[in-house]
Amino acid sequence: MTTSDTLITARGVRLRSAGAGGSAVLLLHGIGGSGASFEHQLPALAPAHRALAWDAPGYGGSTDEVPSGMAGYADRIAGILDELSVDRAHLVGVSWGGVIATRVALRHPGRVRSLVLADSTRGSGGSDEAAARMRQRAEALRTLGAVEFARRRGPNLTAPGADPATVERVVTIMSGLRETGYAAAVGSMAEIDHTAELAGIAVPTLVVVGEQDRVTGIAESEELARRIPGATLRVLGGGHAANQEHPGRFNAILTGFLASVDTGAPAGGH
Known part of the structure; x- marks a missing residue:
């Protein structure tokens, strides 16, 4: 946490909160992360937004009351937004x-002002092989334990030659994984493939990807941007954890996009 963050809880989920005015921004971390993964984004967003970074159910300071499937996570977010007004x-x-x-954008479209999809994917349910590989991760965590699992997997989230302190931070955050939360997350990914539904997204969308992403890769982000109507694609330095490796560049792209949505002005640069 930074000194300006506060911790709040809604629907059993702990959130880091920064800023009090402007439009709300909810930050959702990756499967090996936590709300701490956004330590560089919260202070950048706070001046113009009410910024919130969750620990997903079963992660960090949240309870182990995990949702059922991807729809369950979307519904939990809608409930959190309700509780936070x-x-x-x-x-x-x-x-x-x-x-x-x-x-969330597909299931609760009225709750979403915009989407920013960073180093993301359509899901792992597009093939039996991809789904099986995803499910195997939960077994690996059970077998190895969180610390060893993070030591082996965490460095792959950063680009080759990344700042050692950043790599250490990514590994440290991943070392806090709990089996209950991770297994639920893995299951939600293995069941879902958004390919056929992306054309139905009707909110402004920005797709961001690190040019050295070794986990999901540029091609997957290009596919997201191609299939989502009106989406913009931005490529920046770094790997899968580009928001942590190059926070200055990431934050500039992010805040510029959010400002363009809030003001109705065209987003600058492509």
Whole structure:
């Protein structure tokens, strides 16, 4: 946490909160992360937004009352927005968090002001092989334990030659994984494939990807941007955890996009 963050709880979910005015922004971390993954985004958003970064159910400081499937995560978010008296929010999702955000936009479209899908994907349910690989991750966590699992997997989220301190931070956050939350997350990814539904997204959408993403890759982000009507694609440095590796560039792209949505002005640059 930064000194300006506060912790709040809604529907059993802990959220880091920063800023008090402007439009709400809900930050949804990746499958190996937590709300701490957005330590660089919260202070950048706070001056113009009510910024909220969740620990997903079963992660961080949230309870182990996990939802059932991707629809369950979307419904939990709608309930959190209700409890926090937020009518509509910008949803910023990294990887798995982007898949959840996509589900919210499809299932609860009236609650979403815009989508930002960072190093994300359509889900892992597009083939039996991809779904099986995803489900195997939960077994790996059970077998290895969180610390060893993070030591082996965490560095792949960053680009080759990334700042060692950033790699260490990614690994440290992943070391806090709990089996209940991770298994539910893995199951939600394995069941879902948004390919056929992306054309139905009707909110402004920004797709962001690290040019050295070794997990989901540029091609997957290009596919998201191609299939979502009017989506913009931005490529920046870094790997799968681009928001942590290059926070300055990521934050500039993010805040510029959110401002364009809130003011109705065209987004600058492509």
